[in-house]
Amino acid sequence: MRYLSLLLIPILLWGCDKKSIFQGPNFYSDGFELYRSSDDLIDGQDEKWSFFQNTVEGNQILIDTTKFHSGKQSLKFVGGQTEDILSKASINKQFMAFWEGDIVSIDFWIYLAGTAPLEWLFIFDLEEQTAIGAGPGMRLALVEGKILLEHKFNNPNVAQEGNGILFPRNQWVNIRFEAELSQQKDGYVKVYQDDILIIDRENWKTLPSDFLYNTQGTQGRYSQIEFGATANPSEEDVVMYVDDVLVEVIE
Amino acid sequence: MKTQLICLMAALLIMNITHGQRHLSLELGGSGGLASINYETNLSKSEKIQLHYRSAFSFAPIDRNNGNVLIFPQMIHLIYGKGMHKADLGAGLAPSFTTKLSGFYVRFPLSLGYRIQPREKNYYVRIAYTPILSFLFDAQWQHWAGITFARQLTSNTPKK
Numbered sequence: 161m162r163y164l165s166l167l168l169i170p171i172l173l174w175g176c177d178k179k180s181i182f183q184g185p186n187f188y189s190d191g192f193e194l195y196r197s198s199d200d201l202i203d204g205q206d207e208k209w210s211f212f213q214n215t216v217e218g219n220q221i222l223i224d225t226t227k228f229h230s231g232k233q234s235l236k237f238v239g240g241q242t243e244d245i246l247s248k249a250s251i252n253k254q255f256m257a258f259w260e261g262d263i264v265s266i267d268f269w270i271y272l273a274g275t276a277p278l279e280w281l282f283i284f285d286l287e288e289q290t291a292i293g294a295g296p297g298m299r300l301a302l303v304e305g306k307i308l309l310e311h312k313f314n315n316p317n318v319a320q321e322g323n324g325i326l327f328p329r330n331q332w333v334n335i336r337f338e339a340e341l342s343q344q345k346d347g348y349v350k351v352y353q354d355d356i357l358i359i360d361r362e363n364w365k366t367l368p369s370d371f372l373y374n375t376q377g378t379q380g381r382y383s384q385i386e387f388g389a390t391a392n393p394s395e396e397d398v399v400m401y402v403d404d405v406l407v408e409v410i411e
Numbered sequence: 412m413k414t415q416l417i418c419l420m421a422a423l424l425i426m427n428i429t430h431g432q433r434h435l436s437l438e439l440g441g442s443g444g445l446a447s448i449n450y451e452t453n454l455s456k457s458e459k460i461q462l463h464y465r466s467a468f469s470f471a472p473i474d475r476n477n478g479n480v481l482i483f484p485q486m487i488h489l490i491y492g493k494g495m496h497k498a499d500l501g502a503g504l505a506p507s508f509t510t511k512l513s514g515f516y517v518r519f520p521l522s523l524g525y526r527i528q529p530r531e532k533n534y535y536v537r538i539a540y541t542p543i544l545s546f547l548f549d550a551q552w553q554h555w556a557g558i559t560f561a562r563q564l565t566s567n568t569p570k571k
Contacts (some may be wrong), residue, residue: 178549204487291516292480292508292514292515292516293477293514294474369549369551370545370551372442372445372481372543372555373443373471373505373507373543374517376514380550
């Protein structure tokens with residue numbers, strides 16, 4: 161009987177309503193116009209941004225007034241090359257809630273300075289925070305000069321079909337990432353670059369699920385957005401600007 | 412909740428060490444994930460229907476921030492069959508935590524297997540479908556399988 165009672169524990173806990181436990185906003189927009197310095201970005205209440213990732217000495221996240229898509233300011237990321245530690249210079253917002261079944265749209269403008277190849281530079285992550293695991297999710301990388309969709313869970317990368325379209329450098333580029341979230345293979349993901357559809361995958365698993373014991377406690381939602389040099393494994397320094405971020409559930 | 416579960420697991424582990432006929436086994440795949448070392452005790456006296464308790468250990472690397480995840484599956488197995496060929500059904504809990512203490516979680520492994528245990532030998536082999544279930548936040552059923560090679564630590568025949 162005592163062994164049987166062990167099995168009742170999960171059944172009792174299963175009655176919890178996860179959407180009431182993991183509440184959070186599903187909308188955020190920022191033109192970076194209201195900040196005097198990057199310190200103002202983190203309010204400690206997660207009403208604005210939550211934290212920076214700045215893993216290498218010399219990496220910087222700054223409010224910039226020299227380059228902007230609209231208004232008079234943008235957010236500048238300076239990320240050094242990776243040597244011993246993976247270089248990151250990014251900004252995160254956590255405790256959001258994009259649930260399975262939602263169609264989420266992430267629209268932002270990005271300016272990538274210079275012409276260095278910056279292979280496998282990651283510029284945007286949509287992630288879930290799990291009890292055990294390494295922030296599984298979807299993210300965009302620059303590979304062979306073009307945007308590619310990578311998954312931080314058991315799902316293959318999605319490259320552009322055919323020759324693809326090169327990511328323009330030294331100019332503002334609009335990226336719109338749209339996904340119907342699903343832990344099964346019935347979601348979709350579309351990525352637009354300057355209004356041109358560059359990645360389109362239907363019947364696709366767009367949310368991570370638990371995987372053996374390496375990823376545990378997935379909730380069927382994304383909870384975190386991350387912009388900037390979210391990882392720069394390349395051997396080159398990166399300077400990028402981000403402006404006019406709009407994250408919303410459109411359906 | 413976490414403390415209660417850990418205490419429960421510790422109590423069962425102590426029971427496991429102190430009673431019954433024992434097997435030490437290696438399971439590739441299965442309830443521990445990639446592979447696990449298992450210690451198994453027979454809790455019953457019946458020959459046709461046996462109840463075994465299995466305590467396992469496994470680990471898997473995650474990343475620099477999390478370190479490794481340490482997994483401690485605790486299973487009850489119902490073994491049915493009198494001869495060499497037996498059905499082997501198991502269920503239990505698999506608490507796990509990371510070496511950098513960045514996370515704690517419990518999953519629920521099941522095992523639906525076929526067990527070959529020659530009467531005069533001191534080993535058995537089990538092939539099993541071992542789905543791993545999640546319930547706490549999100550009901551998930553992950554397909555998985557395992558093969559077990561076990562060696563008996565105590566003799567089949569009673570000492571005279």
